[in-house]
Amino acid sequence: VDKLVAAARGGDREALETLFEGALSPIYRYVAFKLGTTNTDVEDVVQETFIGAIGSISRLRGDNEPALMSWLLSIARFKVADHLRARYNRPAESLDDDTRPEVPGRTNVEALVIQSTQDQVLRDAIHELTPEQEEVVTLRFLMGYEIEQVAGIVGRTEGAVKALQHRALATLRRRLDEEIMAWA
Amino acid sequence: VGVEDDLGQAEPNPDEMALGARIAELAQDPSDGARARIMAAVRNAPTPATATRRRIAGGSRWRPVLVGFGTAALLLFASVGALAASSDALPNSPAYKLRLFEENVRVAVADPREKPRLHLQFAAERVRQAKEQIRRGGARVAAELLSDCKHDLAEAEAELLATDDPAEERALEEEHDRVESDAVIQQAQVETIVDRGGAGSPTLEPKIPSREVPVVPAPQATSSPPTEPVPSPDTSPSPFPDSTPAAPVDANPTP
Secondary structure, three states, X not given: OHHHHHHHHOOOHHHHHHHHHHHHHHHHHHHHHHHOOOOOOHHHHHHHHHHHHHHOHHHXXXXXXXXXXXXXXXXXXXXXXXXXXXXXXXXXXXXXXXXXXXXXXXXXXXXXXXXXXXXXXXXXXXXXXXXXXHHHHHHHHHOOOOXXXXXXXXXXXXXXXXXHHHHHHHHHHHHHHHHHHHHO | OHHHHHHHHOOOOHHHHHHHHHHHOOXXXXXXXXXXXXXXXXXXXXXXXXXXXXXXXXXXXXXXXXXXXXXXXXXXXXXXXXXXXXXXXXXXXXXXXXXXXXXXXXXXXXXXXXXXXXXXXXXXXXXXXXXXXXXXXXXXXXXXXXXXXXXHHHHHHHHHXXXXXXXXXHHHHHHHXXXXXXXXHHHHHHHHHHHOOOOOOOOOOOOOXXXXXXXXXXOOOOOOOXXXXXOXXXXXXXXXXXXXXXXXXXXXXXX
16 A cells, blocks of 8 residues: 555556545545435545545655545545535525435334434534544544554554543443433 | 553443444445446546646755846846736737746745745636636637636645645635636636637637547458458547546536
């Protein structure tokens, strides 16, 4: 991977595309988490992230995978923020919008609502973590990186990443328990 | 440090692992279709212009020389009024080369932190002129202005590296995206005029230059008995470098 990154920085388009192919899943998962998995714009934002990355290859600092992922993640963050800003500025979508996902006919609506509410609580709780904790949780669980890889991307020791992860999960567990108590 | 080390050594307990798995479910992997469409868009995306046309050769060691030379050149131009005359020059004017030269000099003598803003200023001015040209029916001139605008934007993007202040970088990126969006809109206008065969653009070259199809020599007529027909080679030029058909995706979305 490091050789590919070096080649990509040198202008090798094929190397860049190979790297993007490998990074597609983590970046897609990150964008899907930020926008919501049912959002039909996820694909567009991921596409814009990679095309934007082609245009700003000069801003990639470092010749290794952590540098690559850190760079791609920063572009994805920027594109997600742009997308959310545009969404807030857009008029409300029509109720006739046929791009909305269809709900299967025999779905247990009550279970769907509970699941959706719990997802939202967890999502909100993650956004309320400290920036460092949120970054570790995102990289570790949403993007699927190992502790060692997360440490490389965020520029911390593995011990520090484990500590951040531990504190983040404890906070999330506490928040979820509070919500459950509130419902009861 | 001790607390962090203690926490760092601790393995996640089952409850933490379960919560981690629950978090993972908040995201979603791309479908095969989505993956294919995204990668097709990446493959079809144009490589950004490197903007070498505008760059003056030489690195930082030549900077003092360039500064001296540039300052002298600016003074000279200013003294004869040529600078003022060239600053609005259009690509179809002989003064346009003077304008490019002036811009190169201004960039060369500028503080590195000011360079991206300078390039964005040039780009925004070209978009403004392109709008004016489109309004007057000068699609060809507008197309050339927009082409140079892309070089300015690419330069600005490259120069953003020199910006240390994250807030400033963010502001410049927003300005870059704004100018780029404006340029894309004007480019679409130009293409619409060309598609309609607009009166203002009779000499504008088509986007995809026509390629000559190689002539395959006809088989020589001989007196020998007819043989099995030999299929003629497919001489139609493929628009794609490889045989994989490209998916119809928007490779250049508006930021």
